[in-house]
Amino acid sequence: MFRKITTLVATAALSGLLVAGAAVAKDPITIKFSHVVAENTAKGQMANKFKDLIAERLAGKVQVEVFPSSQLFNDDGVLKAILLGDVQIAAPALSKFESYTRQLQIFDLPFLFKDMAAVEKFQTSEKGIELLDSLQKKGFVGLGYLHNGMKQLSSNSPLRVPSDANGLKFRIMSSDVLAAQFQALNAVPLKKPFSEVFTLLQTKAIDGQENSWSNIYSQKFFEVQPYITESNHGLLDYMVVTSKEFWMSIPDDERAIVRTALDEAIAFGNKVAEDKSIGDRQLILDSKRCEIIELTDAERSQWVEAMKPVWEQFEEEIGKDMIDAAYQSNM
Numbered sequence: 001m002f003r004k005i006t007t008l009v010a011t012a013a014l015s016g017l018l019v020a021g022a023a024v025a026k027d028p029i030t031i032k033f034s035h036v037v038a039e040n041t042a043k044g045q046m047a048n049k050f051k052d053l054i055a056e057r058l059a060g061k062v063q064v065e066v067f068p069s070s071q072l073f074n075d076d077g078v079l080k081a082i083l084l085g086d087v088q089i090a091a092p093a094l095s096k097f098e099s100y101t102r103q104l105q106i107f108d109l110p111f112l113f114k115d116m117a118a119v120e121k122f123q124t125s126e127k128g129i130e131l132l133d134s135l136q137k138k139g140f141v142g143l144g145y146l147h148n149g150m151k152q153l154s155s156n157s158p159l160r161v162p163s164d165a166n167g168l169k170f171r172i173m174s175s176d177v178l179a180a181q182f183q184a185l186n187a188v189p190l191k192k193p194f195s196e197v198f199t200l201l202q203t204k205a206i207d208g209q210e211n212s213w214s215n216i217y218s219q220k221f222f223e224v225q226p227y228i229t230e231s232n233h234g235l236l237d238y239m240v241v242t243s244k245e246f247w248m249s250i251p252d253d254e255r256a257i258v259r260t261a262l263d264e265a266i267a268f269g270n271k272v273a274e275d276k277s278i279g280d281r282q283l284i285l286d287s288k289r290c291e292i293i294e295l296t297d298a299e300r301s302q303w304v305e306a307m308k309p310v311w312e313q314f315e316e317e318i319g320k321d322m323i324d325a326a327y328q329s330n331m
Contacts, residue, residue, distance in 0.1 A: 029062045029250060031088040031258075034072040034081070036194050038218045042148055042276055043091055043238060044068050046269025053261035061254055070195045076174060082243050083139050091146050091238040095175035100138045102317040103131055106326055108177035109314065110233050110307035114330045116147060116274065119235055122329035127322055132239070141247045143240040143259075144266040148212045149277040151234040154201075154225040155208030158291070160299055162306040168207040171197050178210075180310045181234075201225055212236045214273065217280035222290045229293045231303060240266060 033047050051064040073081050075092040094107040113119045122128050123145045132142035165185040172178040172189045182189040200206045202224045
């Protein structure tokens with residue numbers, strides 16, 4: 001009888017330990033980070049840096065899984081996936097937020113920023129932070145701006161003045177501002193996924209596209225486009241976002257560590273972007289696969305004059321005060 005009671009007590013104690021152990025050994029929080037570019041880009045390296053920092057600082061509690069090159073979603077579908085909980089973090093191009101807030105269209109306005117220093121100055125200003133926080137009512141948390149660089153124009157024929165683009169077909173992201181930009185040149189804008197651009201260029205289904213040096217190099221667009229006009233006419237940046245629901249579900253202490261790691265990864269990614277803009281341009285030049293056209297001041301002025309009316313076209317949606325603040329960042 002004594003043996004039976006002892007056995008029962010031991011079994012109960014063991015069961016209690018197992019339950020307690022199960023409570024302690026919770027499954028780690030998984031953060032799926034989905035993006036559309038190659039791992040050697042600024043965004044790709046930023047995502048991997050974030051993964052490594054979390055592995056160092058929150059091992060067993062939080063883990064990051066990175067899915068590059070549209071393995072899970074393209075930029076058109078990833079925002080819905082975040083709200084559904086299928087992905088936890090993404091960094092879509094700023095153009096992709098158009099259906100959630102019209103104000104972020106400001107970053108697509110042509111020739112608004114003269115260089116990346118002006119972009120950084122605006123994004124860290126009160127107005128820039130206001131834009132970062134503008135998605136909360138839609139269920140998103142803006143976690144930071146990630147740079148890629150200024151945009152250039154690649155094409156099958158040389159583009160020196162705006163009339164050279166007349167009638168040509170250009171791939172664009174899903175953005176009304178970018179559509180208006182090319183319509184101002186009497187060109188034909190076509191909204192197509194990033195993952196399809198190389199094939200569209202290779203088959204000459206389109207005549208050209210706009211992108212940063214990093215993307216032109218990593219996606220090998222320079223191999224199928226004989227000309228690149230160094231226009232620096234626009235900005236290609238991203239917003240790192242998560243859902244408000246997921247973000248607040250992370251315990252406070254762990255969320256603070258995730259936030260710090262993300263800030264460090266974004267700063268790292270932005271430095272990579274700066275270096276790659278210079279380095280990848282040189283690699284394209286060294287390849288001798290295409291000609292880089294450097295605009296004269298007079299030629300550039302023609303492009304500015306042709307595209308600047310787009311500002312007024314979207315002034316009401318974006319806000320004149322916001323556009324003025326962005327323009328002042330050039331001073």
